[in-house]
Amino acid sequence: MSVEQAAVPPAPAETDALSDALEATLAAALIALVGLVALPLLIPVVAVRVAGESIATKAVFWRVWRWQWVINTAGILLVTILLTIEALLLTRWVSTGAAAMFLTIDGWMGQVWPMFGPWLVVNLCAGVFLLPVAWSIRRRQIADLVRTRRVSDVLRQERIETARKRAADASTAARIGIRLDPATGRITGVNDGAVTVPHRVAGREAFGFTTRSTVTSLADRFHDARQVRDWVDPTGRFVLMPNASSAARALIIAESGSGKTVLINGLVLCALTYGWPVFVIDAKGDPADATSMVALAQAAGRTATVAGPWNFFSGTAEQVTAKLMRLMPVPDGANQHYLDEIRGVLQAVQADTPISSAQDLRDRLTNPGPHVRDQYDLTLVNQTVDRNGTTAGARALQSLAVALRPLEKWIDEDGWSYAAPLADLTVVPLSPVDDAQARLGDLLLLDLRNFLAARLEAGDKTPVVVIVDEFPQLVTGAQDPGDTAGSLFETARSAGVGLILATQSPAGLSNDDVRRRRALTSGAALIFGRSKDPEEIVQYAGTVIRMEAAGQATGDRLGSARAQHTYLVPPQDVREAADGAFWIIQTGAIAGFRALPQRSAQRTAATEGTVRDIDPRIPADSHSDWPAVEMPPENHLSPDGLPD
Structure with missing residues (x-):
């Protein structure tokens, strides 16, 4: 036998051809699979890249609806189902040998589009369903950049922060049923089914709903923030009337038209629901406001009167x-x-x-x-x-x-007197432009101090609340409003009396800085809303360490940066606050909130027996800063205390 005959014969050529065909089939299938998976991501990625960070300067970008997670989940499920079906069809196409046969056809590349084109178009269009998810991810990314002050454009950083705050306020307003004009911050109406004051929360009465950022980063979620004592519920969602009248001490500072009257009415209604006697001295002097407030209390089943002689x-x-x-x-x-x-x-x-x-x-x-x-x-x-x-x-x-x-x-x-009220609610309207009424108001404040002293001497702790609107106008003669407020606040707690004083600006408290600070730091909660001169107020909200960026000499790009204390509540935010938006400061903690709207007295009187079993509420008056809402008797609430 020759050497050539003894050699091992070469492998058949058919085997090499089969392997090549199999490799080509698998490669084609893999390319098709990657293409099908990547195409749905094309539209979201392009949309996010094209929009960049500029879209984040619009408040609408930061609006997150309660059903946002449903849309995100549905979009992901639809695309996943589509890709799963396509993967199964592609696997079957390969396993049955149809893919190999397709690749052996002459001119098979010309048949690719007719076969796969419709699927590619479907997958490309399916990317629309992932846009909500892409926006959600992008929102969190930009929120983290804003938190760490890493937005490259200095001006854009500030505009994004402003947009986030406006979106948070608008979302809060929408949740409680208030319609806001986004351009002016004016309240244009109240929806049917709105959450109205007072709103029962775990046995206590709420008059406000806290404002929260619509998008929070993980760092924010793991950050322990101090909560406002006495005034905010444990969940941090509602602003409540304290359950002890001695803790209900507050100084309200907000300009005319900011929603202060609605806030005060809400406090009155909460106190009446607790069964506390309430005195309201209203130095605005409008008898219609007093009559309206009396109608609110009477519609809620409480006795009320516009005070006669004192x-x-x-x-x-x-x-x-x-x-x-x-x-x-x-x-x-x-x-x-x-x-x-x-x-x-x-x-x-x-x-x-x-x-x-x-x-x-x-x-x-x-x-x-x-x-x-x-x-x-x-x-x-x-x-x-x-x-x-x-x-x-x-x-x-x-x-x-x-x-x-x-x-x-x-x-x-x-x-009437503080010790002998004629009704559950006693409203005293006074017009300080009249010298006699201004003098009467000053005497009422003096008598209030006497009332506190008498309760202290007698050890009387029965609950009672006194509210004085525009109180600096009632302090006459040699007395100073700052001293008067500080003295009353310091004594009211020991006497078991809830005391709420309201004014339009810090300057109205006193011309003397020391006396003004005494009123602002007397231990009472500080509630403030829109003001044209907020610098003195916001300093009591405290400061926060932030990276302050310096722009480059030419252009708006980010240059150097340094950590320094800045206001926790920027003064400009207070100047631009929308109607009904407030902040409350107490015991070193702060919470932004919206005052809850009110219901009409007529509707409350007609439906109280039906609604109160579900959600005890007190009506609103038609003369307040906002339009009142008439709620249907069948208004039901979800477990979190908000309308379904």
Whole structure:
């Protein structure tokens, strides 16, 4: 046998051809599979790249709807199902040998488009279903860039932050049923089924819904933030009236038209729902507002009245003396002798009992004998003070009668007092442009201080709430609104009294910086809304360490950066705040929120028996800053306390 015959024969050529065909088939199938998977991603990727970061400067980009996750999930499922079906069809095409046969056809490349073209078009169009997911991912990416101040364009960084805040406020408004004009921040209406005040949350009454960012990063989620004590529920969603009247102390600062009246009405309605007596001294002086508030309380099943005459002469002898002396001119040195004389006469004629009326005052000063303690006091009252034989008592009576005369229509010995309210809600409308009413308001604040002192002495802790709107206008004479507010706040907690004072600006609290700071730092919660001069307010919200970027000398690109303290609430945010948007600061914590809207009194009265079993609410008035909403009796709430 020759060497050639003994050699191993070469492998058949058919085997090599089969292997090549199999490799070509698998390669074609793999390319087709990758193409089918990649095509749905093309539209989302291109859309995100084309939009860039500029789209994030629009508030609508940051709006996240409650059903956003449903759309995202549905889009992913649809594309996944499509790709699964295509993968199964492709696998079957290869396993049955149809792919190999297709590749052996002459001119098979010309048949690729007719066979795979429709599927490619379908997959490309399927990318539309992934756009919501792409936007969600992109939102979180940009949110992280904003948080770390890594947006390359300095101006764009600020505009994105502004857009995020507006989107958060708009989303909060939409959730509670408020319609906002995005261009002006004005409330244009309230939807049927809106969440109205007061809203029952775990046995407490809410008057606000907190504002939260629509998109949060993982770093934000794992960050422990301090919660506002007493005023915010444990979930951090609702702003509540504290469950103890002594904790319901707040200073409200917001300009006219910002929704302050609605906020105050909500606080009143929450307190009434707790069963606390409420006094509202409204220095705006509009009788229609007072009548409307009374209608709200009455529609909710509470007694309410627009206050008639006030019992000026309630209290102890020393308290009555203090009120009468407040009517006298401010001490200026020259008149100090006469003021001391009047005070001494008043003290002398109240040895046993305090003066009870204007007539009683006249009787005691003209015939002091039965009312003085001893001969010394009698001589003090009856001593002659001028050549005409005028006594000290007569001169004091003349001065007091002149001061009391303008107040005669507002005072009566059988009138109301803080210790003896005539109803669950007592509304006192005053117009400070009238000197007599401004003086009456000042006396009411003085009597409030006397009321607190009396409760402290008696150990009385029964709940009661006093609200004074535009209170600086009621502080007259030598008194300072800042001192008055600070003193009242510092005493109210110990006396078990809820006290809420409202003003339009910090400057209205006092012209003195120290006294103004005393009012702002007195321990009461600070609630503020839109203001043209917010710098002094926002400093009490605290600061936060942020990377402050410096732009390059030419252009808007990011240059150097440094970490420094900046306002937690930027002043410009307060200037541009929408109607009904507020912040609350207490115990070093802060929460932004929206005041809940109100229902019409007529609708509440008609449906209270039906609605209250599900969601106890108090109506709104038609004269408030916002339109009232009429809610249907069948309004049901989801488990989280918001409309389904």
